[in-house]
Amino acid sequence: MEKDGCSVKIEDIQMLIQAVQNSDLVELIWEENGSRLVLKKAVLAQGADAMGARAEAAPRTAGDTRQGQEVAQEAAEGLVTIEAPMVGTFYRAPAPDAEPYVEVGSIVEVGQPLCIIEAMKIMNEIESEVNGRVVEILVENAQPVEYGQPLFIIERI
Numbered sequence: 001m002e003k004d005g006c007s008v009k010i011e012d013i014q015m016l017i018q019a020v021q022n023s024d025l026v027e028l029i030w031e032e033n034g035s036r037l038v039l040k041k042a043v044l045a046q047g048a049d050a051m052g053a054r055a056e057a058a059p060r061t062a063g064d065t066r067q068g069q070e071v072a073q074e075a076a077e078g079l080v081t082i083e084a085p086m087v088g089t090f091y092r093a094p095a096p097d098a099e100p101y102v103e104v105g106s107i108v109e110v111g112q113p114l115c116i117i118e119a120m121k122i123m124n125e126i127e128s129e130v131n132g133r134v135v136e137i138l139v140e141n142a143q144p145v146e147y148g149q150p151l152f153i154i155e156r157i
Contacts, residue, residue, distance in 0.1 A: 084145040
C-alpha cells in the first residue's frame with residue numbers, strides 16, 4: 001500500500017490492530033510522512049459511575065439514540081453493553097451459510113466470539129468481555145456500525 005512516499009503494509013496495520021486489541025491501550029495514533037493512522041478501542045467500564053464517565057467522554061453517533069441514564073440503569077441492573085470497537089460491517093455469523101455466533105438467550109463466556117466486524121477487508125471477531133446471557137442484539141446482520149455503537153446487551157450471570 002505505497003502511496004505518496006508512505007510504505008505502510010497491510011500486515012503492519014493488522015499487527016497494530018492486534019497489538020491495540022491485546023493491550024490496555026485505548027487509542028493509538030501513528031503518523032509517517034504526512035499520513036496518519038488512528039486506532040481506537042471501545043472500553044468496557046465497570047459499574048454505573050464508570051459507565052456514566054465513559055458516556056460523557058465518548059462522542060455520541062447519530063445511530064446511538066440511547067441515553068446516559070439508560071446505560072447507568074443497565075449497569076445497576078447487571079446489564080453490560082458491548083459496543084463496536086471500530087467502524088465496519090457487522091456480521092452475526094462467521095460465514096454466510098453458518099449459524100450465528102449467538103442468539104437472544106444464549107449464555108456466553110469471557111472471550112467467546114459474539115460477532116464479526118469487517119473493517120478494511122479484515123474480519124475482526126468481537127468477543128464477550130463478561131460471562132452472561134445475551135438479552136438483546138441491537139444490530140441487524142450485514143449492517144454498517146460506527147465506533148462505540150451498542151451491539152449487544154448482556155446480563156451478567
